[in-house]
Amino acid sequence: MDDPHSRAGSLLGDYRLDALIGESPVTLTWLAEQAAIRRPVVLFELKPSAFDRREQFLADIRVKAAVDHPLIGSVYEAVSNDQHCYATLERLPGTSLEARMNARQSLKPAQVAQILRRVSEACMTLETAGISTASLGPDDIFLDDHGVVRIANLARAGDRPPGRSADDIITLGRTLPPLVSDGRSGASRMVTLLSWMRGENLGRTMTWGEVHAYTEQIEQQLIEPVSPHVSAPPTARAVGRKSPLPLILGVVALGFVVAIGVMAMKFGSGGKGSSQQLPPPVIVLGGGHPLPDGGTGKLNAFSLSAHEVTVGEYADFLAALASLPAERRGAYDDASQPEDKTDHEPEAWTAMYSAAKAGGQWEGRAMTKDCPVVNVDWWDTAAYCTWKSCRLPSQEEWFAAMRLNLPDPTALRPAGWGPVQQVPPTDCTPSGLHGMAGSVSEWTGSFAINPANPLGEKGWVIIGGSFLKPAGGALAREWMDKRETRRPDLGFRVVEQ
Incomplete structure (x- = not known):
């Protein structure tokens, strides 16, 4: 050639x-x-x-x-x-971040936070799946005129390099500061976060989970009003320390910035009990209700939990099982549970629960006992429900409850990871349900046909978006052929009887 x-x-x-x-x-x-x-x-x-x-x-x-x-x-x-x-x-629409910087264009700090939040969501998905990728840089991230973020497909064959995520976070922390518009509200917050992404003052590299949590908090503080029950500390110059993370995740000493200060209040309770009372269940009256596949259907009255089952609530269940004699610990098992399944501990439960009790980090995410329990399979949820004298909702019940006084489900904005009672107002329905578009996806009791494949086999329905899979929001559904599925973004909520 x-x-x-x-x-x-x-x-x-x-x-x-x-x-x-x-x-x-x-x-x-x-x-x-x-x-x-x-x-x-x-x-x-x-x-x-x-x-x-x-x-x-x-x-x-x-x-x-x-x-x-x-x-x-x-x-x-x-x-x-x-x-x-x-x-x-x-061919991705819009302009790459590198081209914008080369043209000396800058973006509002809230826009930069939103870009990094979306990038971290995609990168966490690739990281969790163990997919190898080429290095990520500003030339691979595109932003169109409507603010939509897209990322070049950098996947490649082979084992994922162990330092890929850290290298990509450092690269973005080093290259993106010129993108942040000086003099705008939140500029100092974004510049400081980018310095942390470079590893400055931390003594280690950040994780994508941390990047997602911090950018989400900054974005909410710059776009949304502070909730009335949150008293944000005044903006102040960062205090020089060997590592600022204990300041953020523990005690708010002289303050860093408003967004990170609120995050400290949100996640710094140590996980020792509820920092706030959990929201009450929502009652759905019997009668005609909209169905997830269109039309309406008649449902009996029911009461749906306003939040997903928490780490603390699930720990009580496991403690109750542990108190039983060994021969009775299967008392709550569903009749269809495989014989080789002998317990109901979620995957990585010891690390998850230890972090929740200590108010620490698990898989890069800040934990308390009020965070949703995840890594549970369908049989875990069924056993919990039998113990608690409740049940999983059907997909029709879940959808009907979500639609109460909510004409447009797409108006819900997927929430990120965090305590269930701290879900932002933008992912709370008018009736009081939290995290229907985000937080974690949820098991249901439905075994149904995917309407997009009417000739296919039935599957166990998972409903709602998650912090790792926000696409689709409250309208998202998946049909699983295996009830053994466990994921770090999959939990459940219950119908209270």
Whole structure:
């Protein structure tokens, strides 16, 4: 291949090559357009001289194609024959952060916080799944005119490097400060957070969970009014210490900034009991109610918990089981529970509960006993309900309760991780239900057909978005073929009898 630039304007299969934007010893990267439907794409072409690398090239594309996240670019097509080997990916709308900085454009601190929050959500998903990625930089993050954030698909075959997340966080902390508009409210908060992402004053690198928690708090403080029950400390200059995290997660000494100060009050209770009373259940009267698949249906009256079951509440259940003689500890098991399932401890329960009791961190997230319990499978939830004399809601009940006095479910903004009674007002329904669009996704008692695949098999319904999977919000549903599923963003709430 002589001068690849000379091929601009020619066709490769159904794709018109518009401009060469990158070249490596192995590949050419083109801005292209799918001619038949006039769809703009990014086309990665394996050079003929590198056809011996075809299997590795296609392996990387397969991993990219398997990534399913609304913020991450999609794979459209891969073509491999004797003459050509190439793949096309979604051309992300908007402008990259690097291009904005090169043009000396800056953004409001609230916008930067929102960008980093969304990036951290995508990166936590990749990290949790163990997906290997190329390094992430500002040239891989795109922002359009409507404020929508998208990220280039950097997935690749192979084992995930152990330091990938830390390296990416450091890179963004080092490169993004010019993006923060000086003189705007919250600028000092964002600049300080970016310095922490670089590892300054911490003695360690941050996690994506910490980045998500801090940016969410900063964003809420800059966009939303402070809740009446929260008394935020005045803004003050950060006090020099070896590590500021004990200040944030423990005692609010001379204050850092408003957003982080509120976070200290929110997560710094030590987890020793409830910092506030848990919200009461919501009563749903019997009669006609909207259904998740459209139309209305008649439901009997029920009472739905306003919040997901907490770590502290689940710990009481496990303590009750432990107090029983060994031969009676299966007394609350569902009849369908497999014989080889012998207990109801959530995955990583010891670390989770220890962090909650101490007010510490678990998997990069601040914990108290009022945070939702996660890593539970369906049989764990069923046993808890039998012990508590309650039950899981059906998907119809969950949806009907969520819709009480709420004409548009998409108005709910997915909440992040945190204590169940501290869910922001934007993810609280008018009737008083907390975290229906975010917080954690929830098991239901429904075994149903996915309406998008009416000829498919039934699945166990998980409902609601989560801090790791905010797409879809309160309208999100999943159909699981295995009740053994456990996830760090999956919990449950109950119908009280």
